[in-house]
Amino acid sequence: MTELLIPFEYDYMLRAMGISALVGAVAGLLSCYVVLKGWSLMGDALSHAIVPGVVLAWLGGIPFAIGAFASGMLAALAMAGLRGRTPIREDAVIGVVFTGFFGLGLFLLSLFPSNVRLQTIIFGNVLGIADADIIQMAIIAVVVALVLGIWGRDLMLSLFDPVQLVAAGGNPSHMRVLLLMLLAATAVAGLQAVGAILVIGMLVTPGATAYLLADRFGRMAAIATFIGAATGLIGAYASYFLDGSTGGSIVALQAAIFVVVLVFAPKHGIRASRRAAAHAVAEPVP
Amino acid sequence: MDGALAHPIGTRAGLSVEGVSVAYPNGHLALRDASFTLAPGTVCGLVGVNGSGKSTLFKAIMGLVRPSAGQVRIGGEKVQAALKRNLVAYVPQAEEVDWSFPVGVRDVVMMGRYGHMNILRLPRTADHQAVDAALARVGMADLAERQIGELSGGQRKRVFLARALAQGGELLLLDEPFTGVDVTTEDAIVDLLKQLREEGRIILVSTHNLGSVPTFCDHVVLVNRTVLAAGPTPEVFTGPNLLRAFGGALRQHSLPEQAKAHAPLEAGHVVVLSDDERPLVMAPDGRVLGRLTQDL
Numbered sequence: 001m002t003e004l005l006i007p008f009e010y011d012y013m014l015r016a017m018g019i020s021a022l023v024g025a026v027a028g029l030l031s032c033y034v035v036l037k038g039w040s041l042m043g044d045a046l047s048h049a050i051v052p053g054v055v056l057a058w059l060g061g062i063p064f065a066i067g068a069f070a071s072g073m074l075a076a077l078a079m080a081g082l083r084g085r086t087p088i089r090e091d092a093v094i095g096v097v098f099t100g101f102f103g104l105g106l107f108l109l110s111l112f113p114s115n116v117r118l119q120t121i122i123f124g125n126v127l128g129i130a131d132a133d134i135i136q137m138a139i140i141a142v143v144v145a146l147v148l149g150i151w152g153r154d155l156m157l158s159l160f161d162p163v164q165l166v167a168a169g170g171n172p173s174h175m176r177v178l179l180l181m182l183l184a185a186t187a188v189a190g191l192q193a194v195g196a197i198l199v200i201g202m203l204v205t206p207g208a209t210a211y212l213l214a215d216r217f218g219r220m221a222a223i224a225t226f227i228g229a230a231t232g233l234i235g236a237y238a239s240y241f242l243d244g245s246t247g248g249s250i251v252a253l254q255a256a257i258f259v260v261v262l263v264f265a266p267k268h269g270i271r272a273s274r275r276a277a278a279h280a281v282a283e284p285v286p
Numbered sequence: 287m288d289g290a291l292a293h294p295i296g297t298r299a300g301l302s303v304e305g306v307s308v309a310y311p312n313g314h315l316a317l318r319d320a321s322f323t324l325a326p327g328t329v330c331g332l333v334g335v336n337g338s339g340k341s342t343l344f345k346a347i348m349g350l351v352r353p354s355a356g357q358v359r360i361g362g363e364k365v366q367a368a369l370k371r372n373l374v375a376y377v378p379q380a381e382e383v384d385w386s387f388p389v390g391v392r393d394v395v396m397m398g399r400y401g402h403m404n405i406l407r408l409p410r411t412a413d414h415q416a417v418d419a420a421l422a423r424v425g426m427a428d429l430a431e432r433q434i435g436e437l438s439g440g441q442r443k444r445v446f447l448a449r450a451l452a453q454g455g456e457l458l459l460l461d462e463p464f465t466g467v468d469v470t471t472e473d474a475i476v477d478l479l480k481q482l483r484e485e486g487r488i489i490l491v492s493t494h495n496l497g498s499v500p501t502f503c504d505h506v507v508l509v510n511r512t513v514l515a516a517g518p519t520p521e522v523f524t525g526p527n528l529l530r531a532f533g534g535a536l537r538q539h540s541l542p543e544q545a546k547a548h549a550p551l552e553a554g555h556v557v558v559l560s561d562d563e564r565p566l567v568m569a570p571d572g573r574v575l576g577r578l579t580q581d582l
Contacts, residue, residue, distance in 0.1 A: 001413070036387065153407040157397055160387050163378060164347060168401035169370040215433040217388045 007240040016126045016239075019249065020232035023134050023189045024202060028228020029148060030186050031207030032221050035180055036159045041091065042079075044200040045098035047181070047187035049075030051105025051196050054188075055112075065136045065188050072184030075101050091192050102196075111131040124195030124247035126236050133192055140189040144182050151178060156217055193232065194247030201251035202228060209258045212265040227257060299362035300325045301347070301457055301488050306356035308342050315511075316342040319356070321514035322507050324490070326456070331481050331499040331519075332492040334509035335532055340492050343509060344459060346376060347490070361456050368457075372401040375450035376459040379465055380442060385435040391445050392430045395420055398453035420452035424478065440471030447478060458482060460491045464498060476502040496566040499523060500574055505546075523574055 007013040034043050049070035057067025075097050082093045109118055120128055129137075148155070157165045158175035165172050183203065190199035210223035235250030242249065263270050302323040309315045311550050317339040324330050334340040340431050345351040347358050349365035350559035368374055375398065397411040398420070404466075409417075421427045424444040427436065443463060457484065460479075464518060479489050479502060497520070499506060506522045508514040508531040515522045566574065 150406060153400070156345070157400060160384065160389060161375060161378065161397065163348065163350065164397055164449070165400075166350060166369060167372075167374050167376050168397075170400075211388065214387050214388055216393070220388050 004274060006106070007237055012127065013236075013240055015131075015134055016129065017233050017236040018248075019129070019137055020126050020193050020236040022141045022232070023137055023186075023193050024206075024235075024250065025054070025225045025229035026144050026233025027186050027190050027199075027202040028206035028210075028224040028226070029221055030144065030182055031203050031205065031228070032157065032210060032224050033155055033207075034183065034203055035207035035211055036156075037179060039179070039183070040200070040204045041094055042180075043183050043187070043203045045079070045094045046072045046075060046184050047190070047196055047199040048098045048105075049101035050184060050187055050191065051121060052101055052108055053105075054191070055105060055108040055118060056162065058118060063136055064228050065140060065185075066225060068188040068191065069181075069184055071101065072140070072187065073181070076180045076184070105196075107197055113269075120195070121191055122195050124193050124244040126193045127239060129192050136191045137192065140185050144189070147178070147182060155179060159284065168187070193236075194250050195245075198247040198251045200254045201254060202232075205251070205254040206231075209254070209261050212261050212268045215267070227254065231257070299359070301361075301490070302359045303343070303347065304356050304359070306346055306353045306358060307574045308339075308346055308351050312350075317346070319511045320509070320513040321356075322502070324488050326486045326488060327483050328505050329479050329489045329491065329503050330365060330505035330507060331503035331523075332490055332507050332509060332527075333494070333496065333499060333523075333531065335494070337400045338510045338531070339512070340509050341461070344461065344490075344492055347457075347459065348376060370401075370550065372453060373456045374459065375453040375455040375457070377446045377461065377463060378444075378449050379461045380439065382461075383434075383442070385442070387434070389434055391432050391434060392417060392421070392428070392438070393428060394445050395430075395452050398449035400452070416452045416454075417448075420448040421450055424448045427475070427582050436460065439466045440468050440474075443471060443475065453457050456487055458487055458489045460489065462493055462495075463491060463497050464493060469476060472498065473539070496528070499566075525574065545548075 024053040035122045045205050053067035053071025054064045058065045079093050079097050083090055112118055154170050155175050158172045162172035187199050189200050206224040206227040210220040213223050214220035231250050235246055239246040304321055305499050306315040306320045314421055332340055346353050349369055358365050361373050395417045400407050421430050426444050463475055482489055503519055506519050507516040508533050515527050
């Protein structure tokens with residue numbers, strides 16, 4: 001029994017669990033906006049597109065968050081530019097840009113095969129994060145949470161009814177850019193926890209799960225934040241015992257919760273839908 | 287009250303659209319040199335076929351597209367300034383709303399108050415009171431806690447009307463408000479619009495439901511790539527003008543002959559059959575008789 005408490009005795013484990021929970025919570029909160037905006041693919045693209053920026057930042061000796069963020073924004077600009085100037089459909093534009101950036105990132109990484117810190121970018125390794133990187137991740141997470149605290153309602157309104165935001169004196173295209181920036185920033189923070197490949201899971205799955213459980217945005221946000229924090233913590237904890245991928249365990253756990261909710265959710269679950277359909281058929285015609 | 291119908295230009299700031307042209311980036315000129323003015327206390331129907339520039343005109347008034355020429359003034363102000371002052375409220379088309387979005391009725395109505403709140407959008411007592419009053423006015427107070435997808439078509443419309451009421455403002459834009467609503471709701475909406483007119487607001491209603499236009503619009507703006515005609519309903523909403531606005535798109539039923547062929551009706555009876563909800567009935571000389579209110 002005491003064996004299960006061992007991870008709590010090590011400072012590095014406490015740090016790993018804390019930062020995973022924090023990043024998981026913020027990514028979970030943001031995932032609500034991503035899901036409602038229909039930007040899962042965009043989030044996937046951004047989280048891959050930040051990889052070359054991380055490598056270049058490391059080469060230049062600047063904080064990787066800055067390089068990653070710049071790289072993500074450049075990719076977003078490239079996508080917006082291509083969409084406006086070519087008749088190619090949006091999904092193809094996203095596909096071309098993000099694989100291009102990711103490919104470049106992988107190529108740059110392959111030039112430095114011995115650098116462990118860079119290798120964790122792809123697959124994540126929450127137990128191996130340097131203290132300086134933990135501080136970066138924590139700052140990003142707090143800033144994203146603060147920005148959502150301030151502009152979260154406008155952002156939500158821009159997703160639900162952008163014209164009403166205009167009527168309230170706001171600007172939907174500002175909100176679009178804001179969401180892009182938050183997405184890129186959170187992907188950077190999630191990078192070292194779960195890796196570039198899986199970070200999109202943290203940015204979509206909690207929100208998708210919460211969507212099935214809530215009919216109000218506030219409730220949805222609370223549930224998604226909780227799922228993100230809990231799975232981040234449990235994933236980091238479990239990785240002490242499992243000699244496996246932390247990112248894999250966090251995202252797989254989120255997917256498992258999603259499946260359970262998908263089946264059993266009281267109102268929007270598969271079982272509830274079947275019951276409601278059966279009930280409607282059994283009901284006598286008025 | 288009839289003073290508002292006299293359409294005085296410049297006596298009090300209303301809505302003025304002056305020589306507005308809108309070209310889209312692909313070079314398509316959606317609207318050319320459109321002009322009309324509306325005085326406070328007006329219900330105006332914006333009538334035209336799909337693709338006539340009706341919705342472009344709406345967008346120009348809301349500041350969603352920038353006119354390549356001309357200007358829109360609301361309450362004497364430019365559009366952006368008017369929006370900042372919460373002068374413009376709008377009710378979207380039902381098809382444009384994501385009804386599965388996790389928001390409740392009260393949340394939606396509260397969105398009308400965002401422009402009155404500070405940057406954090408935290409509602410104060412006045413905001414809650416405005417929301418409650420608006421919900422009561424459209425008869426939705428009992429359903430305030432429902433998720434919007436759980437409402438009927440008429441109730442859905444009322445929620446967004448309540449949002450516009452909670453916002454206040456001088457100009458209310460409604461996009462196809464009668465699509466998919468029952469007659470009771472339509473009557474309730476029309477009553478509400480008339481009350482708002484009495485309060486001195488301008489209500490601009492985009493609609494293709496011709497039959498209902500004469501029943502509640504005191505002004506009409508006919509649109510076909512420009513403003514063809516604008517003014518008091520009896521002068522503008524005439525057969526010849528409608529034919530100009532709609533061209534071949536207007537389905538005409540000159541039915542007496544047809545009806546005679548099928549015979550169960552007395553000769554001389556005007557009969558209108560239509561798949562439209564509320565068809566417009568015109569006399570042979572092009573005079574608008576009104577709309578069909580009763581099914582046979």
